[in-house]
Amino acid sequence: MPSTQFALKEKYRYLNGFNSYHESEAIDGALPIGANSPQKPPYGLYAEKLSGTAFTAPRHENQQSWLYRVLPSSAHAPYEARESATYNTNPENKPHEKIHHIPNQLRWDPFDMNETVDWVHSLHLVAGAGDPTMKTGIGIFIFAAGKDMDPHEAFYSADGDFLVVPQHGVLDIQTELGRLLVRPNEICVIPRGIRYRVMLPSGPVRGYILELYQGHFQLPELGPIGSNCLANARDFQAPVADFDEDTSTTWHVLSKFAGRLFSAKQSHTPFDVVAWHGLYYPYKYDLGRFNTIGSISYDHPDPSIFTVLTAQSDHPGTAVADFVIFPPRWLVAEDTFRPPWYHRNTMSEFMGLIHGQYDAKTGGGFQPAGASLHNVMSAHGPDAATHKKASNAELKPAKVGEGSMAFMFESCLMVGVTEWGLKKCRKVQEDYNAESWEGLEVRFKRPEGSKYGEW
Numbered sequence: 068m069p070s071t072q073f074a075l076k077e078k079y080r081y082l083n084g085f086n087s088y089h090e091s092e093a094i095d096g097a098l099p100i101g102a103n104s105p106q107k108p109p110y111g112l113y114a115e116k117l118s119g120t121a122f123t124a125p126r127h128e129n130q131q132s133w134l135y136r137v138l139p140s141s142a143h144a145p146y147e148a149r150e151s152a153t154y155n156t157n158p159e160n161k162p163h164e165k166i167h168h169i170p171n172q173l174r175w176d177p178f179d180m181n182e183t184v185d186w187v188h189s190l191h192l193v194a195g196a197g198d199p200t201m202k203t204g205i206g207i208f209i210f211a212a213g214k215d216m217d218p219h220e221a222f223y224s225a226d227g228d229f230l231v232v233p234q235h236g237v238l239d240i241q242t243e244l245g246r247l248l249v250r251p252n253e254i255c256v257i258p259r260g261i262r263y264r265v266m267l268p269s270g271p272v273r274g275y276i277l278e279l280y281q282g283h284f285q286l287p288e289l290g291p292i293g294s295n296c297l298a299n300a301r302d303f304q305a306p307v308a309d310f311d312e313d314t315s316t317t318w319h320v321l322s323k324f325a326g327r328l329f330s331a332k333q334s335h336t337p338f339d340v341v342a343w344h345g346l347y348y349p350y351k352y353d354l355g356r357f358n359t360i361g362s363i364s365y366d367h368p369d370p371s372i373f374t375v376l377t378a379q380s381d382h383p384g385t386a387v388a389d390f391v392i393f394p395p396r397w398l399v400a401e402d403t404f405r406p407p408w409y410h411r412n413t414m415s416e417f418m419g420l421i422h423g424q425y426d427a428k429t430g431g432g433f434q435p436a437g438a439s440l441h442n443v444m445s446a447h448g449p450d451a452a453t454h455k456k457a458s459n460a461e462l463k464p465a466k467v468g469e470g471s472m473a474f475m476f477e478s479c480l481m482v483g484v485t486e487w488g489l490k491k492c493r494k495v496q497e498d499y500n501a502e503s504w505e506g507l508e509v510r511f512k513r514p515e516g517s518k519y520g521e522w
């Protein structure tokens with residue numbers, strides 16, 4: 068059941084709807100009426116356009132917003148490279164650091180918390196494909212932070228859209244367009260370019276991020292399911308306009324640009340947007356609201372029925388990134404091996420666990436805050452313990468995943484694993500294969516009297 072059905076504090080108010088044209092004003096009358104850029108916008112505000120797609124993108128894809136702010140974003144000193152020796156989240160930029168393309172199934176123990184860093188410095192690229200400079204591919208990050216961002220710092224990524232999946236702790240995110248409070252079992256998307264500041268009201272945080280270097284997330288098609296189910300559009304929440312009025316303090320705007328960090332000084336807050344309207348905005352979603360569909364007859368369906376958001380490649384139906392979840396659900400299929408089948412997939416599958424236990428892996432090695440990667444065509448499926456249990460289970464209706472939420476970033480791209488992901492994080496499990504699949508028994512019994520090869 069949804070976990071956020073109580074009233075939220077006034078500070079966090081939301082506009083409901085996915086890909087809905089929203090408008091919000093923190094002061095009545097701050098939005099111009101009937102024009103986007105009048106000669107004199109209301110209250111002496113500056114009009115600024117923020118485009119998330121090419122100006123000429125087709126209407127159904129076009130995402131732009133108009134921001135009405137105290138000072139335009141361009142009012143800052145030049146960007147300067149910061150921490151250039153250490154900060155780099157784009158391996159394409161780092162010729163000395165190899166990215167490993169390997170067919171092995173990989174599984175990671177829970178990633179460590181790190182209380183010494185803030186959001187900006189918490190990002191560790193674990194795997195990825197493509198290159199933000201070419202606006203192709205994805206980056207998969209683990210984040211772990213224990214410090215608020217500096218009170219006068221804001222951050223944005225020019226590289227892509229962040230899909231943030233918190234596993235531990237609360238993210239209080241002040242964005243240019245308003246505030247979002249994001250807790251475990253919720254996700255948020257912060258589109259490319261939007262400036263924000265992350266505070267940690269409940270202490271350390273940890274989780275996963277998929278950065279989408281190309282396109283934007285959309286809801287999956289529902290096909291014969293009909294007009295509702297899976298993630299319903301009305302459950303996506305965008306912030307309302309909320310602004311500060313600080314024009315006397317030195318601020319630093321940090322930019323992740325081609326994986327590197329830059330910083331620019333300015334003498335006013337970037338959080339000065341009094342009103343905005345458009346289709347390009349950050350949003351959050353409570354995974355507890357997902358309306359899960361499953362088989363009510365027989366066989367295990369493809370996990371695409373669990374897709375929350377998808378970012379399509381140029382080939383319809385083939386995703387650069389699908390965000391898929393495995394919520395608590397009833398299994399009722401008859402004469403069926405109910406967990407996932409053994410499989411090899413042309414897509415790559417990176418999985419994480421927010422809490423609980425994933426029903427396809429009961430051996431204990433896939434833990435909250437851990438991860439697994441089954442790359443293109445790398446064979447996987449239930450571990451031996453799960454297989455044994457599920458092949459002998461009485462097939463009465465059973466609830467699986469109670470108190471649990473696993474997820475998958477599935478991509479048509481082969482993902483490479485970074486040095487950090489493979490070595491430096493020191494979390495890769497050496498015995499993943501042995502623990503999972505080497506215990507599988509040979510069950511094959513040739514029917515008595517059968518002779519192979521005789522017709």
Ligand SMILES: O=C(O)Cc1cc(O)ccc1O
Pocket residue numbers: 368369370406407408410412416427447448475
């Ligand atoms: O590998 C996994 O655990 C993810 C997965 C789940 C499922 O129900 C079907 C296919 C699939 O890849």
Ligand SMILES: [Fe+2]
Pocket residue numbers: 410412416441447
């Ligand atoms: Fe799989």
